[in-house]
Amino acid sequence: MDSTEANQNKASSYLLMINLAEQLKLPFMQIQRQAELIRLTGKQDISSIETSADYALKLIDNYLLGLKLNQDKMALEQEPVSVAAVLYDSGQLLDRLAKKYGVKLELNISGKYEPVMAHKQGLESALVSLGTSLIEAAGVQNTPKCSLQLATHRCRYGIVAGVYSNNPGLTTDLLRQGRKLIGSARQPLVNLTYSAGAGIFVADSILKAMSLSLKASRHHRLYGIGAVMRGNQQLQLV
Amino acid sequence: MSQILLIEPDRLLAETYKKALSTAGHKVSVASGSQEAINLADKISPDLIILEIQLVGHSGIEFLYEFRSYPEWQNIPVIIHTSVPYAELANGWPILSGYLNTMEYRYKPNTTLESLISSVNDLALSA
DSSP states (O other), X not given: OOHHHHHHHHHHHHHHHHHHXXXXXXXXXXXXXXXXXXXXXXXXXXXXXXXXXXHHHHHXXXXXXXXXXXXXXXXXXXXXXXXXXXXXXXXXXXXXXXXXXXXXXXXXXOSOOOOEEXXXXXXXXXXXXXXXXXXXXXXXXXXXXXXXXXXXXXXXXXXXXXXXXXXXXXXXXXXXXXXXXXXXXXXXXXXXXXSOOHHHHHHHHHHHHTTOOEEEEEETTEEEEEEEEOBOHHHHHO | OOEEEEEOOOHHHHHHHHHXXXXXXXXXXXXXXXXXXXXXXXXXXXXXXXXXXXXXXXXXXXXXXXXXXXXXXXXXXXXXXXXXXHHHHGGGHHHHHTTTOOOXXXXXXXXXXXXXXXXXXXXXXXX
16 A cells, blocks of 8 residues: 555545544434433333444444454455345344334345355445444434335346435435535535434445445335445356 | 424434423424424424424524524524534524524533423423
8 A cells, every 4th residue: 555545545534533423422312311311200211222322333343344444455354245145134233223213124135146255244334334324314204104125136237235215315426425525514415314424434434445335226216325246156156 | 381393303312302301291293304394383383492403404504594484483482402513503603593583502412301301491481
């Protein structure tokens, strides 16, 4: 890595850290207020506190994984990965948060896809980070039909794994604007979410380390964001 | 008992504030965005509004401009309860407190439920 690239990485890592710090205020405020409510009312339902704490920890963990993978490419041990299995596991990890936000989480992994070469934990962390931000954003819609789909499909560039909703605001422009505003604006994705949207940028950073990137994508009639990976026909034969 | 319109985009926080304010004897309706808030205000005629500035799309300040443009809503007390620090709002505060008639600013991370309820009770009494 030359010094210019190292400086660029340092700068983008600093901006991501600012964005993450802003984002983390949200789950900590939720914990703080929920704990106070328990003290005031004497009602002992701590499940929301657990969910918020879990959300904050996952975000920090995923951010650290992105940092580690970006700094030490040697840590990137790629292996044959089934995209459907990773989406299933990500769905399990996101389920509790989705329920708390009143968002119906669906899994659409029908179809047969060859494995992809990827860092399994990295891919899963990226999808979970992306999912947390989109769950939070979908919760705002405040309608009974509010749902998200974790889905995979084939496109001309390879196999896409992503998170989809009926929000037409999930576009390439939204991502482009967000990437420009990260670290300098409180809401880099103002048309999508009221928060800093750190989950999306953390996913971006993890995927960048894996030489992949987040792209706006369509799945049937839904709009979403996903990672595009190249399938490996040889692995399918093995 | 006051009718409160809480404009809070985060569902978990909104539920917590709603429970706390309801326990204190107020009737609370929640809106997550500015258009929904205008529609709800029209429906419930709130006595007081608690407003987060960071919303999806139109900001809370844009909401306030629209809200205050209706003659019947010009004197309804508004508490700005936001994650945006005062230092970032300071230049705009003369407009918020003057033209837009905002009663109070509260920094959300530092505002306990008890102090929010106390502000609401004070403003509701004086309204």
